[in-house]
Amino acid sequence: MTQKTQGVAYPYFVVALLLFVLQVAMGLWLGIQYFVTVPQSVVDVFPFATARAMHTNLLVLWLLLGFMGATYYLVPEETGTDIAWPKVAYAQLIVLSVTGVAALVGFFFGWTQGKPLLEIPRPLDLVVVVAALAFLANIGTTMFRARHWTAIQGTLLGGLVFLAVMYLFGIPFYRNLAEDWYYWWWVIHLWVEGAWELIAAAMTAFILLKLTGVQRSVVEKWLFVELGLFLFTGIAGTGHHYYWLGAPGYWLWIGGIFSALEPLPIALMVWDTWKDVRHRTTPLRPRLTWVYLLGMVILHFVGAGLFGFAHTLPQINYYTHGSQVTVSHGHLAFFGAYVLLNLTFFYLAIPRLKGYANGQYDERGGHVGFWLTSFGVVGMSLAFAVSGVLQSYLERYLGQPFMVAQEPMRLWMAIVAAHGVLVVIGVVLIVKHLLTLKPMPAGTAGDLAGS
Amino acid sequence: MTTKMAKLIFYIGTLSSLVLFLALTVDTTGQFAALTHADTLDEQVVAGKRAFERRNCNDCHTILGFGAYYAPDLTRAWARLGEDSIRRRLEKPEVAFADSYRKMPQQHLSATEIADITAFLKWVSNIENHDWPPQDSAARWKRSTERMLAAAALSPGAALVEQENCLACHSVGGRGESKGPRLEWIAGRRDSAWIADYLADPQKLAPGSEMPDFQHLSVGQRHMIGEFITALAARRGGER
Numbered sequence: 001m002t003q004k005t006q007g008v009a010y011p012y013f014v015v016a017l018l019l020f021v022l023q024v025a026m027g028l029w030l031g032i033q034y035f036v037t038v039p040q041s042v043v044d045v046f047p048f049a050t051a052r053a054m055h056t057n058l059l060v061l062w063l064l065l066g067f068m069g070a071t072y073y074l075v076p077e078e079t080g081t082d083i084a085w086p087k088v089a090y091a092q093l094i095v096l097s098v099t100g101v102a103a104l105v106g107f108f109f110g111w112t113q114g115k116p117l118l119e120i121p122r123p124l125d126l127v128v129v130v131a132a133l134a135f136l137a138n139i140g141t142t143m144f145r146a147r148h149w150t151a152i153q154g155t156l157l158g159g160l161v162f163l164a165v166m167y168l169f170g171i172p173f174y175r176n177l178a179e180d181w182y183y184w185w186w187v188i189h190l191w192v193e194g195a196w197e198l199i200a201a202a203m204t205a206f207i208l209l210k211l212t213g214v215q216r217s218v219v220e221k222w223l224f225v226e227l228g229l230f231l232f233t234g235i236a237g238t239g240h241h242y243y244w245l246g247a248p249g250y251w252l253w254i255g256g257i258f259s260a261l262e263p264l265p266i267a268l269m270v271w272d273t274w275k276d277v278r279h280r281t282t283p284l285r286p287r288l289t290w291v292y293l294l295g296m297v298i299l300h301f302v303g304a305g306l307f308g309f310a311h312t313l314p315q316i317n318y319y320t321h322g323s324q325v326t327v328s329h330g331h332l333a334f335f336g337a338y339v340l341l342n343l344t345f346f347y348l349a350i351p352r353l354k355g356y357a358n359g360q361y362d363e364r365g366g367h368v369g370f371w372l373t374s375f376g377v378v379g380m381s382l383a384f385a386v387s388g389v390l391q392s393y394l395e396r397y398l399g400q401p402f403m404v405a406q407e408p409m410r411l412w413m414a415i416v417a418a419h420g421v422l423v424v425i426g427v428v429l430i431v432k433h434l435l436t437l438k439p440m441p442a443g444t445a446g447d448l449a450g451s
Numbered sequence: 452m453t454t455k456m457a458k459l460i461f462y463i464g465t466l467s468s469l470v471l472f473l474a475l476t477v478d479t480t481g482q483f484a485a486l487t488h489a490d491t492l493d494e495q496v497v498a499g500k501r502a503f504e505r506r507n508c509n510d511c512h513t514i515l516g517f518g519a520y521y522a523p524d525l526t527r528a529w530a531r532l533g534e535d536s537i538r539r540r541l542e543k544p545e546v547a548f549a550d551s552y553r554k555m556p557q558q559h560l561s562a563t564e565i566a567d568i569t570a571f572l573k574w575v576s577n578i579e580n581h582d583w584p585p586q587d588s589a590a591r592w593k594r595s596t597e598r599m600l601a602a603a604a605l606s607p608g609a610a611l612v613e614q615e616n617c618l619a620c621h622s623v624g625g626r627g628e629s630k631g632p633r634l635e636w637i638a639g640r641r642d643s644a645w646i647a648d649y650l651a652d653p654q655k656l657a658p659g660s661e662m663p664d665f666q667h668l669s670v671g672q673r674h675m676i677g678e679f680i681t682a683l684a685a686r687r688g689g690e691r
Contacts, residue, residue: 033521037552040545047556048521049510114504116518175497177575178487181517182479217454224457232464235472244583245515246486247479252581254475258468319585322516322524396585399685401639402523403551 001352003076005083008090010353012069013346015097016062017431020339023058024427026051028420031380034413046108053107053119059334060117061100065093066342067199068135071156073349074206075139078153079146088138095131099124115180117188118170125171132164151220152202152209155227159198166190178246185241192337193234193262200300200341201226201269207293207348208273210359213281222272229265233258240312244321252314259312263305273297286351288363291370292344299336299374303381307332319396324409325388332381335374343430350437362438369433372426380419387412486579499571502564511555514575516583522555527587529576533620533631534569535661541565546658573629586685592635593625598683608679611672615665623683631662638684643677650676 001007033048072089076082083089103120106112112119120128139160143153170187174180205223209216239255273293284290307329311320320326351361387409395405483489503509509518514525528537540547542565544555560568582588612618612634618627623634637646645656650673653662665673 033553038554040554040557043554043556044545047507047511049507049519049556052510052519052521053507110505110507112505112507114507114509116509119507119510173501175500176483176487176489176492177500177515178578178580179480179483181515182476182483184517221452221454221457224454224461225452228457228461228464231461232468235465235468238472239475242479244580245517246483246578246580248482248486249581250475251479254471318581318583321583322513322518322520324520327520399586399591399635399639401586401636403553404639406553 001073001077001355002080003082005086005089006073006076006349007353008083008086008093009069009073009349011090012065012072012093013350014435015093016065016069016342017346017434019058019062019065019100021424021427021431023055023062024420024424026055026058028417028424030055031413031417031420035410035417050107050110052116053112054104056117057100057103057107057119061096063334063338063342065096066345067160067196067203068093070203070342070345070349071135071139071160073345073353074156074203075142075153078150078206079143079148081142081146081148083138084141084145085138088134092131092134092138095127099127099131115170115184118184122171129164129167132167136160136164150216151223152205155198155205155223156202159195159202162198163191163195166195181245182242182247185238189238189241190235192333193237194231196338197230197234197265198227200337201230203341203345204269204273204296207344208276210348211282211289211293212276212279214276214279219276222268226265226268226272229261229268233261233265237262240314240317243314243317256312256314260309262312263301263309266301266305270297270301285358286347286360286363288366288370289344289347289359291367292340292347295370295374296336296340296344299332299340299378301336303329303332303334303336307381307385319392320388323388323391323396324384325392328381328384328388331377331384335377343434346434350434351439354437354439356439360440362440365429366433369426369429372422373430374426376419376422376426380416380423383412383415383419387416488574488577488579491574491577493570495567495570496574498563499567499569499574502560502567503571506558506560506564508568515578515580522553524584524587525572525575526578526580526584527576529569529572530589530622530629531587531633531636533622533629533633534573535620535630536632537569537572538565539657539659541568543659589625592623592633597624606675606679606682607672608675608677608682611668611676612679615668615676617676620662634680635683635685638681641681643674643681646677646680647673 030048030051033051038048072083099120103124106121106124107119111121113121113125139157143149143157166187169183174183201223205219208214209219235258236254237259239251240259242251242255274297277290277294311317311325311329347366348359351359390409390412391405394400394408395402503514508514508525511519511522512525513520516524516526532540540555541560543557545557548554582590585591612623617634620630621627621632621634622629627634641649647670649656649662650665650668651670652664652666653660654664665676668676
């Protein structure tokens with residue numbers, strides 16, 4: 001930590017982590033409903049749909065709060081100035097948290113826009129837009145006042161503006177369902193395979209810079225190449241969602257070809273990180289932060305890159321589209337690319353915010369959380385994948401009715417839920433460790449000097 | 452690689468993809484009207500879409516393959532289930548899914564909402580989307596029609612289906628109406644004994660259904676119809 005106002009990041013991290021716990025708890029309840037018969041009386045009051053809206057919106061909300069907190073930490077350090085209006089930053093957190101809670105309570109009482117992942121009703125959308133504008137104004141003003149531009153902040157600002165603009169496409173009511181989904185993907189796909197990737201690339205570059213001590217010019221050079229490839233494959237790659245929604249046939253070609261290239265920038269990111277780690281000038285301490293960084297890079301590649309590639313070609317997607325195969329990819333990709341990114345950043349920032357020397361902290365208790373959660377999510381994604389392949393074969397290929405094909409999948413959904421239990425326990429441990437982070441106990445500092 | 456080169460990769464990569472994407476978006480926007488039959492997209496269909504969103508249907512069901520994966524895809528629900536079966540499910544899900552291990556919430560929909568949602572689903576089922584989803588593919592079902600016509604002379608069940616005019620409400624292959632469910636879909640879920648029982652007294656097994664009873668047929672004839680229908684069950688793979 002180099003600037004005083006970086007401290008506004010901490011409450012963002014705290015709220016994000018608490019919402020994370022709620023998100024995975026809701027996820028476990030969703031998983032259970034796939035193999036247990038929930039009685040009609042419960043379904044009437046709290047249907048699967050409501051719980052699903054909560055699970056996904058909590059995910060989006062906590063990841064975005066994490067990004068915002070990370071931005072408030074990163075920008076002052078990059079620009080060498082304080083945040084323009086720290087009070088606005090606090091107010092904006094309160095507004096977004098209240099809006100989030102209002103939306104969750106609203107879902108329970110059936111107040112919804114009814115569009116998956118974008119269920120937040122329109123009046124609340126407007127509040128979100130106002131808060132987002134305040135955020136961008138705050139960050140933008142800080143950067144413009146400082147006039148100390150770096151590629152990392154430029155990328156971050158670009159990603160955040162891109163993110164905010166795309167959100168607008170999800171707000172209107174579309175009369176035509178096909179058109180509705182066409183623009184829905186401008187929000188969802190261009191977020192996760194566009195704007196969020198920019199934010200992730202900037203955050204990762206910042207983390208590498210701080211952890212490895214590698215030269216800035218080297219990190220930034222590869223950042224440009226990665227971004228170019230991310231956007232080249234990602235923008236036209238949106239087409240892989242346009243195969244079956246009533247759009248012209250050329251999307252099968254465009255979507256297939258561009259999205260098949262999407263693993264490339266992620267592979268470059270893996271190579272780039274590996275290179276920086278090898279050329280580091282600092283020791284691999286704290287180990288846990290490194291475990292998170294490498295876990296993120298690897299699972300980002302496997303979850304988003306490989307699992308995405310597996311069903312992106314139209315010949316395969318014809319059978320897997322809208323099945324549990326999608327769910328498998330979705331869970332591992334979000335975990336690898338964005339959940340671990342936020343957690344890595346929290347482990348980088350929180351010890352520095354608390355003023356611990358060299359960003360060191362007491363790692364005890366932190367490793368178990370990482371491994372339980374990662375093992376749980378990987379196992380869950382594999383069980384979803386088996387379930388999805390069964391569904392693709394039985395329902396889509398053989399033509400069995402939906403509920404007939406679901407029967408043999410129930411065992412695998414039970415295995416999903418069992419892994420979900422591990423995830424919930426792991427996440428509780430991670431959150432507890434991060435929120436009660438302690439400095440390194442005296443006497444172990446010698447380790448650091450020796451390594 | 453120099454930084455200048457890296458920046459060049461960034462600009463060329465981003466801009467080329469963006470220009471291509473926006474150009475195709477303009478073209479696609481122009482083609483949506485024809486591909487989705489927008490001329491049949493009337494106010495009732497729009498009202499149905501609003502009801503579909505208000506009831507958060509999409510967070511259990513997929514439609515066009517998007518949404519949640521907890522309940523069947525609705526893209527071709529109108530063609531698969533028929534209007535009477537849709538009404539029965541929306542009106543009294545607690546009855547329609549009494550025997551199912553997965554339930555649908557009772558949301559107390561009005562008769563207007565049910566009619567609107569049905570109109571919406573009918574419009575959706577005619578969207579031209581490269582014949583997705585495969586399990587409801589009309590092209591694949593047509594082979595069943597051919598099988599039925601070929602067997603009609605030999606199979607007494609098929610002859611009875613023709614004689615009793617089942618296709619005035621049900622569809623099979625490319626023929627028939629969408630008031631009741633497709634016969635092939637029934638075949639995938641039921642056995643011939645169940646179908647024979649159902650023909651004798653539909654109200655017993657599907658309360659509220661508009662299906663008439665077929666008491667005037669003998670028990671043997673009802674079983675023949677059941678056997679014919681179950682023979683339509685999807686057994687694809689080898690014949691593609």
